Amino acid sequence: MRINRKISIPVAAGALALLTACGGGDSTTGHEGMGSGSTPAAATTAAARPSATFNEADVMFAQMMIPHHEQAVEMADLAPTRAADPEIKELAAKIKAAQDPEIRTMRDWLTEWGRPAPEGGPDGGMAHEMPGVMSEEDMTKLKAAEGTEFDKLFARQMIAHHEGAIEMARTEQANGSNPQAKALAKTIESAQRAEAEQLRKLLDRL
Template sequence: MRRAALALVAAMSLLAFPACGAATATPGARPAGGTSAPAATGPVNDADVMFLQMMIPHHRQGMEMADLARTRAVRGEVRTLATAVETTQGDEVRAMTAWLLGWGRPLTADAHAHEAHGGLHVTSPEEITTLRRMTGVEFERRFLNVMIAHQTNAIEMARTEVGAGLNAQVKSFAHRIDQSRSAQVRQMLGELN
């Protein structure tokens, strides 16, 4: 049963950005690492830009925590989930970066730009420092709890984008993030039980 659930989570993670590497990028929008990202064409509003600017650092934190879990988690299921998170979110960061650069927008917003909606939804640096000090079962339990909260923040941001965004491709991307992170949260809750 756990293997079937893990396979589902891995598949859902890939839903978040299935076309990475398969589509042609717009001129000048080739992300780092040589992976092509589909151009986000059509009208764009501030919500689209803010969503991407918030998601890039959020994803990078998730990747940092997943990297720790790949070597410190006890169970293979958790290590496999961490690998899927790290791979998927790396592809997504490259795509989001390409979209913002393609629109001529900065990759980050002004430090105060997020105040109107409760601040930047990231895991505290102190929490990541705590994770770095842990190993084994203690690490795994803390990682799962922190990552559940972290991915729940991603779901909330994605749902905000679906409601407030204008660009159809970015909204579709946000919808896929909602689906894949919701599946990951369910998997991680199962791993905690």
Template sequence: MSSSIRTLARRAALVAATGAAALVLAACGGDGADRPAGGAGHGDAGSHAPAGSPSPAGAHNPQDVAFAQGMIPHHRQALEMARLAADRASSGTVKDLARRIEKAQDPEIRTMSGWLKTWGEKVPEGTGAGGMDHSASGHSGMPGMMGGEDMAALEKLTGKAFDVQFLTMMVEHHEGAVEMAGTEQKKGRHTAAKAMADDIVTAQNAEISEMNKLLGKSESKS
């Protein structure tokens, strides 16, 4: 009989523990249920908690805001450079690379702009192609950002000279983006922003390797 009593007692304890776990999971699941899909509201008391603290997927911190506000103009300048390649580059490989850069970064600009609007933060001004060279000086402190003179000089080049300068500038530009994304990986909190940072590091490091190889070929033939 004592063995049966002990068995019943263990079962009762297991049921109680399971019920408690279910309540904990329900509470955790309800924590972010009312948050917008794109991120926490600007007035969310927990939206600026320190990096590394437990958080629902939509919560963000100041680093996430800085990442989006910095990467948007950074991407816009990359798009301006890429669009110049269409009628200035002589290499089909360079033109293809430029199209891939535009295809990847244009949607990321729209996504980051959406986050900032959801968070109640300012979206950086600028329209991308044709206007970035005039506002680049305002973002010159960002890693890899080109100055207005650099952009104006690139715009004047054509053929192989354009190819070499485009690749040289874009390598530096990509390295800056990877550095910025690395900071987001370490200090950011917003799940989607950190995932984008991961994508930027992976994709742009691969493109840096590709461009360095192209530069090596160009330099060996010069």
């Protein structure tokens, strides 16, 4: 199976500084309703938003993880009509249920930070290295497969996909500045590590 490690994302040129100086250069943005005269409702709304402090590692994490998640959801959407194994169907539903809300959360963060969100999936905008992304050829093969063939291919591809997400999540935890982004990265690492292990065991019995 060939994995395409290029992904395209419309990001500001400054985000490329992440490659050489991920840990520095915190940026801040203001939030409405955070002053001393804030109402309780405004304070509650603000508390649900990401912290004002963020750096380019946080921006890159969100801009890259969004299309990465979107591809995983696309893969999961194939399972109800193509998979034969009930566990594959169940896990695919679990993946979609977890990653759809995370996509929305990260898009909200980018809006708060005044940074562009990726559009058009893995193929739009500037090219960046992205671990675990399926190539167009890989996706075509998955869409054409059915039954046990689909189950095996899905498991192999999703393991590779998850391993890529885990790698990105570790980078964010090491280099990010925003507390919410780092917390999400930790959640992604933990959840996808467990799912990858489940998929390996499932492959062994298929």
